[in-house]
Amino acid sequence: MELDPLLLSRLQFAFVVLFHAIFPVFTIGLASYIALLHGLFYKTGNTAWDRLALFWTKVFAVVFAMGVVSGIVMSFQFGTNWSNFALATSNFLGPVLSYEVITAFFLEAAFLGVLLFGRNKVPEGVHLFAAIMVAVGTFISSFWILSANSWMQTPAGYELIDGRFHITSWAEAIFNPSFWYRFTHMGMASFLTGGFVVAGVSAWFLLRQRDVEANKKALSMCLWLLLVLTPAQVVIGDFHGLNTLEHQPTKLAAMEGNWETQSNVPLLLFAIPDQDTQTNRFEIGIPDLASIILTHRADGEVPGINEAAPEEQPPVAIVFWSFRVMVGIGFLMIGVALAGLLLRWKGRVFESPLYLKTLVAMIGTPFLAVLAGWIVTEAGRAPWLVYGVMTHAQGLTPSLTGAMALFTLIGYMAVYGVVFVVGIYYLGRVVGEGMLPGADDQDSDEVERPKRPLSAAHTPLEGDDIKGANA
C-alpha cells in the first residue's frame, strides 16, 4: 500500500494541534476565574475565596505545563511537514507567531512566577495584579494565534510576489475579516470550558460533602455565569456562521449539508452526506429554517456545496457532523444552565444529587465542543491551506515521504500518550486532594522558584498518602 505523505501530514497536524488546543482553552478560562477569585478575596477578605484560588491555581499549574510542552512541538510543525507553506507565508506568520511566543514569555517571566510562588512574599495587591496579568496574557497569546489562523481562513492585507505573501497592511492582515468572530467565539468557549469544569468539580466535592461552604459559593457563582455565557455563545456562533457564509460559502454549505444552491433550505437535524453522488442519502430537517437563520427570509437563497468543483470541496460528512456535535452541546449547555436556575428558584440546587451528577458529567462536553468546532473550521476549509490561494498539497514539504510522516505520526502519538496519561492521572490526584484546610503556609518553606509551573502542585505522583501536601 502506498503511504500518502499528504494525508499522513494532515492527520499528524490535526492530532498535535487538537491535542494542544485542549490545554490552552482551559487555562485561558481558568486564569480569568482565578483572577476573579483573587479579586473577591481582596475585596471581601473571606478566606473561602482564597482557598478556592489556591486550589485552582494548582490545577492551572499542571494544565499550563502540559500546554507548554505540547506547544513547543507546534512551533516546529510548520517547518517539518509544511515547509512550502512556511516559506510562502513566513512574512506574516513568522512575526505573528513570534508575538505569540513573546507574549507567553512576558507572561511567564514576569507574572506567572509571582502568581504561583509569591503568595507569602508580595503584598496581596501585587499578587492580585499578577493574577490579572496572567489572565490578560493568556488572552493576548490567543489573540495572536487566532489572528494567524483567521488570516489563513480569510487572507487579507497582502500581495503575492514570486509565490510569497508580502504584507501590505498589517492592520488589515491582523484584523482580517473573520478575526473578531473567531476571537470572541473562542474566548467565550474558554470561559465556558473554565465554567463547566469548575462547576463540575465543585459538584463532585459537594456530592462527597467536602468543603461544603466554599464549594457552594463556587458552584453558585459558576451557575450564574453560565446562565449568561451559554446563550451568548449561541448568538456569537450565529454571527460567526453569517460571516462564514460571506467569506467561505462552500464551508458553510458543508456545515448545512446543502448540495445545491437553492431557496427554502431546511435545517437538517440528521443526514448522511454522500460525496460521490453529491447528495444526502437520508435527511430529517425542519423546513425553511436554514434559510431563515442565514438570510432572515424563508425563501432566502443559500449557496450549495457543488458550486465548488468536487476536488475543491471539503470532506462534507466530517464538517456536517462536527458542526452538529458542537451546536448540540451548545444547546445542551443552555439546558443545564436553565435547569440550575429552576432548581435554585426552588432552593434545591445544592441538594439534588441528580443535578450535581449531571454537572460532573458535563465536564468533558466543552472540550468536545471545542475540538468539534476546530474540526469544522479546519476541515471545512479543505483543500485550502490559505483560503483560495494555496492548497494543502502545494504547502506540503516536497521532500517528505510517506514513511517519514508515518514514523513521526506514530512517534508523536506515543510521546503525547505518555504525557497525557501521566498528566491527567496526576491532575486527578491534585483534584482528589482537594482544598487544604488551612491553606496558608503552602509555600512558605519553598525557595522562590520561578517558571516551574508544576512545582506549584505538591501532590505526590503515586502512593496512598494524599493528604500531606508538603510532607
Add this chain to the structure above:
Amino acid sequence: MMGLDLTLIWAAIIGFGVIMYVLMDGFDLGLGILYPFAPDEESRDVMMNSIAPIWDGNETWLVLGGAGLLGAFPLVYSVFLPALYIGVFLMLAGLIFRGISFEFRFKSKKNRHWWNRAFCWGSAIAAFAQGAVVGAYIQGFAVEDFVYVGGALDWLTPFTVLTGLGLMAGYALLGATWLILKSEGHVQAWAYSIAPKLLLAVLVVFGIVSLWTPLVSLDVRARWLDQLHLIWVFPILAMACAAMLYRSVKRQQEGLPFVMALGLFIFTYLGLIASKWPVIVPPDYTIWDAASAPESQLFMLVGMIFVIPVVLAYTAWSYWVFRGKVKVGEGYH
C-alpha cells in the same frame, strides 16, 4: 548595503539566541548525560537540584529561536526542518521526556527509576540530535530553488554522528564544571575527577572534526586556506580556554573551570561562524537570500527590543536567587 541593515541585526539576534541556548541548555543537558554515571542517588538529587529552578528558562531560548527563525530567516526554517525531519522529532521527544521527568521524579517514589531513565535518555538524545545538526550544517544541504530536495537520512553520516557525540561530550563537560561550581563534598570530588576525561574526549573530537571538515565542505576549505590569518584566531583562543580549564581543575578552583568551558564553546562557535559567514543555508544561500521581507523583520524587531532585555534581566535574576551551593538533601522535594 546602506544604512541600517535589518538582516544583519537579525543575524546578530539569532546568533546570540543560539549561543545563549547552547550554553545554558548545554550544561543542564550535560548533567542529564552524566546522570547514570553519578556515584549515588544522593548526588543525583544534587545534580537535579542544581538545575531544577532554571532549566526551563534556559529552554525558552529554543522556542524564541524557532519562531524568530520563521520570521526572520524563513529559508533556514523551511530547509533545516525538512532536512533534519527525523532528528527534529527525536530532539523534541527527548526534550519533552526530560521536561516531564524533572517534574515527576521528585513526586514519585515507587517509579523513580523510570523518571531517572527518561531524564538521562531524553537529555542524551536531545544533545546528540543538536550535535548532528551542527554537523549537517557544516556538510551543507541539497537545496534547489529554495526547496530541500535531499532524503530523510542525508543528515545522518559518519561525520554528523561524530559531531553528535562530540556535542554530547561537550555538554557533559559543561555539566561537570557546573557541578563543580554548585556542589561540595563527594559530589564535587566526583565532578573534579571526570572533568579532565571529558575535556580529553572533547579535544579528540574537536581535532578529528577540524581535520575532517575541509573534506566534507569545500567552501570551508577554501575559506580556511584563503583567510588563514583571521580564521585561526578562534581555535587558538579555544585551545587557550582548554588549557586554563585543565589547570584550574587540577588546582581545584571552583568557578574558573565553568567559565573556561563556556569560553571553549564560545570560541568554537565563533570559529564555525567565521568559516561559513555569511552563508546560512550551506552551501549556497547567504543570510540575505534567506531573509524575510524587510517590513516583516522590522515589525518583529519592535517586539524583540522589548522582550530580550526582559528575558536577560529575568534570567540574571533567577540565577542570582539560586546562587550558592546545593547541599545534599536540601531544597527541592
